[in-house]
Amino acid sequence: MSKTSLIVRMKAQPGKRDEILAALMAALPSAEAEEGTLIYSFNADLADEDVVWVFELYADGAALDVHGKSAAVAELFGVVGPLLAESPDLRLCAVHGGKGV
DSSP states (O other): OOOEEEEEEEEBOTTOHHHHHHHHHHHHHHHHHOTTEEEEEEEEOSSOTTEEEEEEEESSHHHHHHHHTSHHHHHHHHHHGGGBSSOOEEEEEEOOOOTTO
């Protein structure tokens, strides 16, 4: 079974990106405790001060399901949702290779 990745673009309301990054940081311990969550990385876009990119790598689709159905993710989106300027753009991918994957 191949590893699964999720790439998410979040566009914050003007001036709200740091609040989104803080919420992601608060959710990090939960993701770190998930055995199948291999990478949970959030990144501030250098070209757009309102954009956050999230990269997630999972052992497989089942691990992504566990993460997605967790209480921590529900809580995270409860906090982040009102800070967004638009719906997140999520891209689910199958990993085919690369360094560290």
